[in-house]
Amino acid sequence: MNEQVSFAGRQPLHTAKARVLVSGSAQAPLRATRNMISFWGGYDPASGVIIDRHHPLSGENLTGKIFALPKGKGSSTGSAVLLDALQSGHAPAAIILNKVDEIIALGVVVFEEFFGQKIPVVQLDDADFEAVFSASGASISEDGTVALYE
Secondary structure, X not given: OOOOOOOOOOOOOEEEEOEEEEOOOEEEEEEEOOOOEOXXXXXXXXOOEEOOOOOOOOXXXXXXXXXXXXXXXXXXXXXXXXXHHHHHOOOOOEEEEOXXXXXXHHHHHHHHHHHOOOOOEEEOOHHHHHHHHHOOEXXXXXXXXXXXXX
């Protein structure tokens, strides 16, 4: 279930220009973690819930949220899990990375090729990525501008 959120008229806490891995736009609540996650075995594509019991966000539903993480970890099948989540409607609204992760980007690119839809995947440098932990919402523009909101 996607949460409707609007930041119209609000000043962002922080704005940054991200490296665009997959273009797109999104505006949603933000969930951020300093811990990597494997989509394969750590994320349920049928519900959008983090199922890795050892992850600090275990039990969190990321459906329709902008998800910020350092990068993925583990298996290349993470692309397929993300593809399944996109197809089922239980994927994040966007993904913000601190390090480039081709496996995560690939799942989104394949979804775009097959279904003509996509979510933005962007990469922020260390200082800008650190700012995500002070925000509860974010917007991402096609050009990679990331605005973080209280």
